[in-house]
Amino acid sequence: MKALVLDAENRTANVQDIPRPSPGAHEILVKVEAISLNPIDPLYVAHPLAESGRTVGSDFAGIVSELGSHIPASNTLKIGDRVSGFLQGVCSVNDRPGAFAEYLAIPWDLVWKVPESVGIEEAAGVSLVALTAAQGMWYRLGLKAPFAYDEAKVLGEHSERAAGRMEDQGEADVINFFVYGASTSVGLYAAQMIRLSGRANGRKVRLFGAASKARWEMLRSEPYGYDHLVDYRDGDWPEQIRRLSEGAGMHYAYDCISEGSSVERVSSILASNGRSAIVRSRAGGAWKAGQLPVEPIYGAVWEGLGEEVQYQGFTIEKSPAARAFAVEFYQWLSSAVGSQLKPVPIRSMPGGLERVVEDGYRLLGAGKMEERQTKRAEEWMNPVSAEKLVYRL
Structure with missing residues (x-):
């Protein structure tokens, strides 16, 4: 599968072919449809804590494509459901997976089901910031x-x-x-x-x-x-x-x-x-x-x-x-997003994984709020305010 992988020595990330993960006994495999950027994503690429080779990125939304062997019968997830969540990526020393890839594995109870009234791109921008x-x-x-x-x-x-x-x-x-x-x-x-x-x-x-x-x-x-x-x-x-x-x-x-x-x-x-x-x-x-x-x-x-x-x-x-607390919160999100909780506005960014670093990371910067700036003329490269940057995969 394609994934955006950290190059710590050069303080950047590149799209690479890596093995597709298999879900653990208590995990689900998600085919990622959209990813959303957070300021921490470019921060820990420009100032890496992790070693090269780890998949970067946090927020995602996608489709359940496989269920682990020991997921409780009481769960309501099934293959084909739309779900959203986040992973830690390269935001710590600990060796953890990231979300900016075509497939990812995640514990079954740390995702929320996306209501029919909410688009997959909107859903991609919810999980990390709403839990924060x-x-x-x-x-x-x-x-x-x-x-x-x-x-x-x-x-x-x-x-x-x-x-x-x-x-x-x-x-x-x-x-x-x-x-x-x-x-x-x-x-x-x-x-x-x-x-x-x-x-x-x-x-x-x-x-x-x-x-x-x-x-x-x-x-x-x-x-x-x-x-x-x-x-x-x-x-x-x-x-x-x-x-x-x-x-x-x-x-x-x-x-x-x-x-x-x-x-x-x-x-x-x-x-x-x-x-x-x-x-x-x-x-x-x-x-x-x-x-x-x-x-x-x-x-x-x-x-x-x-x-x-x-x-x-x-x-x-x-x-x-x-x-x-996160598990209970995500269960609530499954019915609350779009009704009790309005998703943050999104900006759809072109180019998929290949443009995340060149466009999205440049817009968000890797430092303080006042340091964000670009000199690009494209409409999607306007300064970011009150919105999430979202890429389709």
């Missing part, structure tokens, strides 16, 4: 989720996580929630999940966000419904948020960027009992020890795969609780 947002909102900050999972197990493994509920915010008439990077893919899902939690809890939520003014109209509309927005480029945006909240501060905050001074500045707008979650670790340069009055809650999306993760100079332990 769900982990931030429900698994780590502890807002009420629209599905059941073992919260006691989460608290048993991670006492610092999922310790807060909207009920813990006292007699506040309104819960203030702030999202930094509101127009990122993770931010677009986070806003929807915040609204779902508010309705489930019967609490009114005021949603604040930081994003480019070009996206404000979109963010104010459904299904996001932001109440107040500030431009992240304004140096005084924390003061603007404090004024807009009438001094109450934010009960919750989610930093979808976690770069530069963003973690520190987001922390500065929290209420006295406020909590925040971030997507980049201290080891990754998001903040320094002792810099903040309350340490933000961090965790890697890879925890959902249920394996130990080694990257950025530290180890994230295997978490059965995180994997169990």
Whole structure:
């Protein structure tokens, strides 16, 4: 089969012919129909953690072509079903498979069935970023989720996580929630999940966000419904948020960027009992020890795969609780995507696997948000904002 394979020495990836995988006893074989890019995909090709020869890429959607020999009879998957999920690819030292290939094997319970109303390209852009947002909102900050999972197990493994509920915010008439990077893919899902939690809890939520003014109209509309927005480029945006909240501060905050001074500045707008979650670790340069009055809650999306993760100079332990949460979340996605949860807009990119590095990776860059730039004239090479880059295979 064709696959996009890491060339660590030259900090790139190339399409190669490699053996087609066979599913393990508890896995399914998926014929990949579409793949979606995330910023981590080009990052760990340009700055490789892995050795050459590994298949790159995370997000995929495709067709079930084979079932493993020991998949429980209670599962609802069958050959021909459309499914979506993600793999770790080259985003860690651990030797794991990637998704940017014509076929892949994955545990049967770490995919979700794509509803008939959702296109295969739309589905390809959901799995990793939606789970990232769900982990931030429900698994780590502890807002009420629209599905059941073992919260006691989460608290048993991670006492610092999922310790807060909207009920813990006292007699506040309104819960203030702030999202930094509101127009990122993770931010677009986070806003929807915040609204779902508010309705489930019967609490009114005021949603604040930081994003480019070009996206404000979109963010104010459904299904996001932001109440107040500030431009992240304004140096005084924390003061603007404090004024807009009438001094109450934010009960919750989610930093979808976690770069530069963003973690520190987001922390500065929290209420006295406020909590925040971030997507980049201290080891990754998001903040320094002792810099903040309350340490933000961090965790890697890879925890959902249920394996130990080694990257950025530290180890994230295997978490059965995180994997169990991901399984329940994906079961919910099978019916929620397209109805309760709107997929992020996509940009269909031409050329298949052969153009991922030259076009898609160039658009996303391999560094910080402000470093993304291209000098290409093609329409599909316009700057990326509030959308996912998707390739058909």
